Amino acid sequence: MIEVKSIRKKYGRKAVLKDVSFTAEKGQITCLIGINGVGKSTVLKAIMGLTPVTDGTILIDGKPLSSRVYEHITFIPDAISMPPGMTVDGCIQFMKDYYVSWNPKRAAELAGFFKLSGSDRVGELSKGNAAKLNLLLGLALDVDYVLMDEPFSGIDMFSREQIASVFTSHLIEDRGVIITTHEINDIEHLIDKVILLENGLVRREFDTETVRQEEGKSVMDVMREVYNG
Numbered sequence: 175m176i177e178v179k180s181i182r183k184k185y186g187r188k189a190v191l192k193d194v195s196f197t198a199e200k201g202q203i204t205c206l207i208g209i210n211g212v213g214k215s216t217v218l219k220a221i222m223g224l225t226p227v228t229d230g231t232i233l234i235d236g237k238p239l240s241s242r243v244y245e246h247i248t249f250i251p252d253a254i255s256m257p258p259g260m261t262v263d264g265c266i267q268f269m270k271d272y273y274v275s276w277n278p279k280r281a282a283e284l285a286g287f288f289k290l291s292g293s294d295r296v297g298e299l300s301k302g303n304a305a306k307l308n309l310l311l312g313l314a315l316d317v318d319y320v321l322m323d324e325p326f327s328g329i330d331m332f333s334r335e336q337i338a339s340v341f342t343s344h345l346i347e348d349r350g351v352i353i354t355t356h357e358i359n360d361i362e363h364l365i366d367k368v369i370l371l372e373n374g375l376v377r378r379e380f381d382t383e384t385v386r387q388e389e390g391k392s393v394m395d396v397m398r399e400v401y402n403g
């Protein structure tokens with residue numbers, strides 16, 4: 175389980191996260207939702223230790239962040255960070271050489287599923303294909319937790335559907351996934367848990383199935399309730 179306990183984060187004098195606590199379980203997809211600039215990426219970067227928090231604690235399976243802990247978790251940023259001149263095959267080879275946890279079988283399966291061509295260069299990929307390659311490079315690592323920043327942002331409906339289908343497949347297996355988004359429509363059915371962020375605080379944390387069964391509400395219904403007052 176990932177436990178985020180009362181984290182606070184200031185950039186200069188600006189308090190972005192004022193008091194954020196939530197948990198994300200293995201085997202579940204947890205979604206951090208909030209408007210642009212609310213601090214979703216900052217939360218993911220804090221979990222990865224990429225940005226120091228001003229206060230609070232983050233535990234991964236009960237342990238504080240350390241280099242050993244990072245072998246169990248990966249971060250897929252909102253844009254691919256591979257050099258534009260590198261080919262798809264080159265990226266895959268780079269990851270294979272660099273990470274012991276690289277799973278070549280899963281990488282090949284994802285490349286086939288996404289219909290990525292090995293000879294295409296990163297800088298020449300369409301937005302959708304760049305997003306798919308980005309996802310492949312993270313999901314082919316054998317880690318327990320995957321953090322994804324806006325995996326559906328700015329791509330067409332068919333690519334979104336294809337990416338969404340990966341979430342319900344064996345390619346995710348029983349890993350713990352945290353994704354951020356500001357638009358829930360396409361992915362509502364995939365999500366187990368929602369964390370609604372507003373003004374640096376968690377406005378609501380809920381299990382989608384519980385809310386559906388006990389209150390007859392969709393994620394959108396709860397979002398409207400919370401954000402529209």
Ligand SMILES: Nc1ncnc2c1ncn2[C@@H]1O[C@H](COP(=O)(O)OP(=O)(O)OP(=O)(O)O)[C@@H](O)[C@H]1O
Pocket residue numbers: 185186190208209210211212213214215216217356
């Ligand atoms: N390195 C930085 N230095 C200063 N301010 C920053 C830095 N990174 C982020 N911020 C500010 O912190 C706030 C939260 O940013 P963050 O990227 O976490 O939000 P977000 O919810 O992920 O936004 P989006 O949906 O647009 O991706 C924003 O106001 C942003 O301008």
